[in-house]
Amino acid sequence: MKKTRLLFALLYLSCVTMFAQSTVAPKIIETIPAIGATNVDTNIKEIIIKFDQDMSPHMSIMSSPNMPKKAGKPKWLDKRTFSIPVELYPNNLYSVVLNSSTFRNFKSAEGVSLHPVSLYFHTKTIDYNKHHKEAFKELSQILPSKYSYASNKNIGWETLLKQNESAFQNAKTTSKFTLLLTNILAKAEDPHIWIEYEGKRYIPSTAKLGEINYNSKYIASIIQNKKTSKYGFIAGSIENVAYISIPNWSNNLDELVYKFQDENNTIELSFEDVLKELFKYENLIVDVRENRGGNENYAKAFASYFAKDTISYEKVVSYNEQSKKFDNSRIKKVYPNKKELNYSGNVYVLSSSAVMSSNESFILMMKALPNANVVGVTTYGSSGNPKAYNLSNGIKVYLPSWKAFTLEGDLIEGHGIKPNIEITTSEKEFADRDVLIDQVLKMIKK
Numbered sequence: 282m283k284k285t286r287l288l289f290a291l292l293y294l295s296c297v298t299m300f301a302q303s304t305v306a307p308k309i310i311e312t313i314p315a316i317g318a319t320n321v322d323t324n325i326k327e328i329i330i331k332f333d334q335d336m337s338p339h340m341s342i343m344s345s346p347n348m349p350k351k352a353g354k355p356k357w358l359d360k361r362t363f364s365i366p367v368e369l370y371p372n373n374l375y376s377v378v379l380n381s382s383t384f385r386n387f388k389s390a391e392g393v394s395l396h397p398v399s400l401y402f403h404t405k406t407i408d409y410n411k412h413h414k415e416a417f418k419e420l421s422q423i424l425p426s427k428y429s430y431a432s433n434k435n436i437g438w439e440t441l442l443k444q445n446e447s448a449f450q451n452a453k454t455t456s457k458f459t460l461l462l463t464n465i466l467a468k469a470e471d472p473h474i475w476i477e478y479e480g481k482r483y484i485p486s487t488a489k490l491g492e493i494n495y496n497s498k499y500i501a502s503i504i505q506n507k508k509t510s511k512y513g514f515i516a517g518s519i520e521n522v523a524y525i526s527i528p529n530w531s532n533n534l535d536e537l538v539y540k541f542q543d544e545n546n547t548i549e550l551s552f553e554d555v556l557k558e559l560f561k562y563e564n565l566i567v568d569v570r571e572n573r574g575g576n577e578n579y580a581k582a583f584a585s586y587f588a589k590d591t592i593s594y595e596k597v598v599s600y601n602e603q604s605k606k607f608d609n610s611r612i613k614k615v616y617p618n619k620k621e622l623n624y625s626g627n628v629y630v631l632s633s634s635a636v637m638s639s640n641e642s643f644i645l646m647m648k649a650l651p652n653a654n655v656v657g658v659t660t661y662g663s664s665g666n667p668k669a670y671n672l673s674n675g676i677k678v679y680l681p682s683w684k685a686f687t688l689e690g691d692l693i694e695g696h697g698i699k700p701n702i703e704i705t706t707s708e709k710e711f712a713d714r715d716v717l718i719d720q721v722l723k724m725i726k727k
Contacts, residue, residue: 306396307389308333320405321369323675326352328365328377330400334389335360341384345399347376350480360390370479370675371455372406407674410450413458415673417442417449420462423670427600428680429607430665430694434469441465455674459483462676472637473665477677488573488661491634493708495570496715497526508539508555513571516555520722523562525555527583530575530639534583553622556586560624564725566718567647568631570657574638584646585618587628587653592616594645596690597666597683607684615646625652629721632657632700638664644698645687655700656721662697 353366385394665681
């Protein structure tokens with residue numbers, strides 16, 4: 282009997298011990314960088330956090346004014362090790378806050394939450410004078426030779442840099458260096474030039490405003506069989522003519538979900554489903570007047586629905602490291618899609634002075650088609666495919682890396698692309714309707 286009681290007592294103590302262990306809150310046993318560390322190397326690309334026990338696969342990283350810029354998605358490397366990809370900058374105090382009184386998803390495998398904790402560290406300072414001198418030397422080599430439109434802009438970059446050499450090299454902070462560089466680069470009046478420093482983007486010059494030749498609100502009010510998606514994508518028909526607007530090339534069209542409201546339900550359609558309906562019409566209007574560019578691959582994917590054969594549409598010339606000149610040329614092409622979905626009707630692409638960048642490439646794609654006409658006015662005229670150059674003081678300078686031409690050899694930068702059918706209008710005409718749509722509909726009826 283005594284042995285039985287002793288056995289039960291031992292079992293009880295064992296269970297109590299196991300329960301106690303399972304309810305102990307997890308602790309952080311190591312971090313990289315270490316908590317409270319100073320002079321942390323900015324080359325560290327991820328914050329590593331190690332726990333003393335197995336954790337659940339969840340997280341609660343709280344917003345913090347000193348949170349490092351994320352360079353990817355945080356993830357668990359194993360059951361006890363967590364990683365946050367980051368981009369660090371010199372002379373910064375950073376903090377990473379895990380859990381709060383409300384959000385407690387950092388918890389053990391048994392469900393016990395980590396007590397809220399803040400991980401602080403400070404990155405090393407830099408010798409500004411030394412780094413600014415190196416950065417200025419790099420800039421003096423990059424700007425006149427690697428900026429694709431340097432010779433076209435007729436700006437004396439060498440002279441400008443020489444005049445500001447002392448100011449650049451003696452800048453007391455990198456922020457001051459950045460502002461000086463912003464003022465210099467603004468003279469190019471190029472929307473494809475920008476600067477990044479400490480996660481912030483500085484744009485020296487934005488696109489100039491032109492005459493507006495669209496009224497998207499009016500179109501939305503008259504379109505029939507209307508299907509809408511986020512970001513302003515819209516499709517339907519106007520007076521028995523198919524209509525689709527593509528407001529940007531920054532979204533993968535295959536991932537868009539269009540919504541159509543019938544009498545009783547909201548129906549969801551894929552982009553391809555929408556195209557199949559539009560392609561039943563004899564005439565199609567493609568409206569890209571508000572589109573300022575994005576990912577050219579998305580534009581090519583859309584153009585492939587209209588291409589029956591391989592289409593050449595644009596020539597680009599890029600920098601040749603061997604010759605040290607812009608003489609590396611290639612022809613860009615569009616290929617028919619493999620979905621066996623192709624439109625053979627009449628296509629009318631609406632253009633404006635706001636059209637630029639990869640959307641100008643799209644205009645060239647459509648102009649190359651035998652069944653398409655570009656209608657409206659000449660595009661803005663800005664193409665560049667910006668490339669990043671890293672300076673020694675932590676600044677990134679983005680400069681256009683190619684010169685873009687039509688197949689006829691006309692430079693697009695500063696000139697734009699002329700439509701097949703030019704229809705000039707005044708902005709006042711678009712106050713309460715869309716006169717360009719009116720004109721295209723009349724053209725189709727004839």
